[in-house]
Amino acid sequence: MNRVRIVIFNAALGPLDYRVPQGMQVEPGSVVVAPLGPRQITGIVWEAERLPAAEVPDAKLRPLIGVLPVAPLKAQLRRLVEWTADYYCAPLASVARMVLASGGALKGPATMTEYRLTDHEPDRMTPQRLRAMDALQGEQATIRELSELAGVSDGVLRGLVSQGVLEPVEVDCDRPYPRAQPDFAVPDLNDSQQHAADRFIEAMQKGGFAPFLLDGVTGSGKTEVYFEAISEALAKDRQVLVLLPEIALTEAFLRRFENRFGSSPVVWHSSLKSTERRRAWRAIATPPAKGGAQVVVGARSALFLPYANLGLIVVDEAHEVSFKQDEGVRYNARDVAVMRARFEEIPAILASATPALESLQMAESGIYEKIELASRFGGATMPEISTLDLRETPPERGRWLAPPLVKEMEARLERSEQSLLFLNRRGYAPLTLCRHCGYRFQCPNCSAWLVEHRLSSRLACHHCGYETQPPATCPECGTEDCLVACGPGVERIADEVREIMPQARVALVTSDTLNSPEKAAEFVQLAEERLVDVIVGTQLVTKGFHFPELTLVGVVDADLGLEGGDLRAAERTYQQVAQVAGRAGRGSKPGEVLIQTRHPEAAVIAALAAGDRDAFYDAETEARRHAGAPPFGRWAAIIVSSEDEAEARNAARAIGGTAPHLPDVAVLGPAPAPMSLLRGRYRYRLLINARRSAQVQNVIREWLGALDFPRSVRVSIDIDPYSF
Ligand code: ADP
Ligand code: ZN
Numbered sequence: 001m002n003r004v005r006i007v008i009f010n011a012a013l014g015p016l017d018y019r020v021p022q023g024m025q026v027e028p029g030s031v032v033v034a035p036l037g038p039r040q041i042t043g044i045v046w047e048a049e050r051l052p053a054a055e056v057p058d059a060k061l062r063p064l065i066g067v068l069p070v071a072p073l074k075a076q077l078r079r080l081v082e083w084t085a086d087y088y089c090a091p092l093a094s095v096a097r098m099v100l101a102s103g104g105a106l107k108g109p110a111t112m113t114e115y116r117l118t119d120h121e122p123d124r125m126t127p128q129r130l131r132a133m134d135a136l137q138g139e140q141a142t143i144r145e146l147s148e149l150a151g152v153s154d155g156v157l158r159g160l161v162s163q164g165v166l167e168p169v170e171v172d173c174d175r176p177y178p179r180a181q182p183d184f185a186v187p188d189l190n191d192s193q194q195h196a197a198d199r200f201i202e203a204m205q206k207g208g209f210a211p212f213l214l215d216g217v218t219g220s221g222k223t224e225v226y227f228e229a230i231s232e233a234l235a236k237d238r239q240v241l242v243l244l245p246e247i248a249l250t251e252a253f254l255r256r257f258e259n260r261f262g263s264s265p266v267v268w269h270s271s272l273k274s275t276e277r278r279r280a281w282r283a284i285a286t287p288p289a290k291g292g293a294q295v296v297v298g299a300r301s302a303l304f305l306p307y308a309n310l311g312l313i314v315v316d317e318a319h320e321v322s323f324k325q326d327e328g329v330r331y332n333a334r335d336v337a338v339m340r341a342r343f344e345e346i347p348a349i350l351a352s353a354t355p356a357l358e359s360l361q362m363a364e365s366g367i368y369e370k371i372e373l374a375s376r377f378g379g380a381t382m383p384e385i386s387t388l389d390l391r392e393t394p395p396e397r398g399r400w401l402a403p404p405l406v407k408e409m410e411a412r413l414e415r416s417e418q419s420l421l422f423l424n425r426r427g428y429a430p431l432t433l434c435r436h437c438g439y440r441f442q443c444p445n446c447s448a449w450l451v452e453h454r455l456s457s458r459l460a461c462h463h464c465g466y467e468t469q470p471p472a473t474c475p476e477c478g479t480e481d482c483l484v485a486c487g488p489g490v491e492r493i494a495d496e497v498r499e500i501m502p503q504a505r506v507a508l509v510t511s512d513t514l515n516s517p518e519k520a521a522e523f524v525q526l527a528e529e530r531l532v533d534v535i536v537g538t539q540l541v542t543k544g545f546h547f548p549e550l551t552l553v554g555v556v557d558a559d560l561g562l563e564g565g566d567l568r569a570a571e572r573t574y575q576q577v578a579q580v581a582g583r584a585g586r587g588s589k590p591g592e593v594l595i596q597t598r599h600p601e602a603a604v605i606a607a608l609a610a611g612d613r614d615a616f617y618d619a620e621t622e623a624r625r626h627a628g629a630p631p632f633g634r635w636a637a638i639i640v641s642s643e644d645e646a647e648a649r650n651a652a653r654a655i656g657g658t659a660p661h662l663p664d665v666a667v668l669g670p671a672p673a674p675m676s677l678l679r680g681r682y683r684y685r686l687l688i689n690a691r692r693s694a695q696v697q698n699v700i701r702e703w704l705g706a707l708d709f710p711r712s713v714r715v716s717i718d719i720d721p722y723s724f
Helices: 075-087 092-100 102-107 127-134 142-150 153-164 191-206 222-235 246-263 274-284 299-305 331-346 359-363 403-414 490-500 518-530 567-582 603-610 612-629 644-656 696-705
Strands: 003-008 018-019 031-036 039-047 112-115 166-172 211-216 239-243 266-268 295-298 310-316 347-352 369-373 383-388 418-420 431-434 450-453 458-460 483-486 506-509 534-537 551-553 592-597 633-642 663-679 681-691 714-719
Touching: 003 031, 003 092, 075 092, 075 211, 075 299, 075 331, 092 299, 092 696, 127 142, 127 153, 127 211, 127 551, 142 153, 142 331, 153 166, 191 211, 191 222, 191 347, 191 369, 211 222, 211 246, 211 359, 222 246, 222 295, 222 310, 222 347, 239 299, 239 331, 246 295, 246 518, 266 274, 295 299, 299 331, 299 483, 310 331, 331 347, 331 431, 359 369, 359 612, 369 490, 383 603, 403 418, 403 506, 403 551, 418 567, 490 534, 506 518, 551 567, 567 592, 567 603, 567 612, 592 603, 603 612, 633 644, 633 663, 644 663, 696 714
Parallel strands: 211 347, 211 369, 239 295, 239 310, 266 295, 310 347, 383 592, 418 534, 418 551, 506 534, 551 592
Antiparallel strands: 003 018, 003 039, 031 039, 112 166, 431 483, 450 458, 633 681, 633 714, 663 681
């Protein structure tokens, strides 16, 4: 009897057993099609031998339908999937699904049909057709994608196809990517860069798991150094995965990569078109020696792809919060990257100027090898950082920039140097209220204020995407023209700069304005050619950019991140300010940083101003040790949600009421979660603080496994949570 157990992509169902029909070749990792009720489903063969006694007797097993023509997933990758599911308490199915990138990459053929506009006119114009034709200028994609883009039905588009207004284009998803050359433009490294590169290359030649923390100040040339490790992998026909925290950073990365290696790497992120995704997936599953992908640059989801011959993983800006996924499978890509390197037995490089305390601790305890780059490349000096006490030199009424900062900006403008203002708040104002009755605009689905976006004349929720037009009258008291914007967002700061320095050319950099690779490239070009005097931006401008003429950085509100006092507030503030400060003085001219604050005495701010990184990390280490927080203890969160507030509360209480009493695990709560209403669901939270040695996942699994809730209640587990 040939029985296999397959993992299917339905989190509600566990692995299922099937019979392998005569003559069908399957092995662990094979991707197969199987019957489920009346449907056909895709799954991955997980176990094929030594299966434990099964619930379903042999005679009742249904046979597999077929095997898909892709290489079976390797044991290393299956182990990574198992580890991730186990560590993060997530269903195996949900993790396995990420490997197949939602299945889309596999099922279809190597060729797909996309459509694009021709210059034919339809015989009869309808409003729908007009809308579609307007929206699809310059686009080429599958019918399904075009219909989403244009907001019309497939039927409308098919009509346009039959009239020759849209024409089919066959896309070959197996066409190879251009080859990168290991020695296209080899740089001269300085001594400490050379030492770092040598260590990476030695580790790659030796083989085996080797985790590195590349701890180098901003502008020290970390990228340049890990490029040498990539060069070694290219020469050996091994694949490299580079994880970046932000798609917006990809554009600048691609250009540097091209300059060094003569062609672009393969890009992977969630908004690829289906043809691009299929092409990338197939290339990744093919060894470079056979024309497959060499280097993949991607968002965190690139971690679970079936690399044919992975030789190196790099996580750039490894401290970034965006590596933590907070939906679906709640994992931290930085940590999973290291685990993948371990299973693949290859080196992993975590690069950062402001490493997470957890990473530093791993280096301290000898698990990671720490490699330091202590100074900037090419004689550039670190910027001079000082605080601006807003209580002593307040901005004028209705303004947010204090006079000393404005004075420095004006001096820069006179010398044709650039300034950068950082405020981590999109939009114009974080809160809008009625000056007559005090009514505040709140999201109907979330416990959050609506943020005014003046550029797009919208009030928007940054949590669920709800948007509405600012009304002419107050919805509460009916007064006309009564709305007042409270507090600043970057749009408002940009307006202020335009008012006080009308001759300055201002660039606003947020995910609202830099929302495509083209726009990102355009901004970088303008800034590099010095056609921009003042850059105003959110955290998007804190990393990666290298503008030699930028000599002044102003932090508009350093206290913002410290409010709320969550576990990582101090660390995040430190990282953001240190990163954005790192944009100043990267060329031959020295940089200066002014931090606006009401709490210059706060430990983080004082350490930043003193340029004393160790002081910050030491203080933070002590605080964490005292609190039993990571890396000394562990946190986990259980989030209970329902559309019905009482139901959520009761479920959370039921969980709290059965909390285990263990010496090394403390349970706090339940209490309303910080976002107590999110996307229409009421949320309660329990926090679990455990000693490092505690088997906290097992405790949670056993505890929750004994409880049963209605389907309308969602219980999610967040191991090593970030946002609390
Ligand atoms: P980091 O990532 O550490 O902030 P980068 O790798 O961006 O630093 O390097 C900062 C700047 O210095 C970049 O413009 C980079 O091209 C340049 N640079 C660094 N190392 C070298 C080198 N060995 N040769 C030439 N340019 C270098
Ligand atoms: Zn909302």
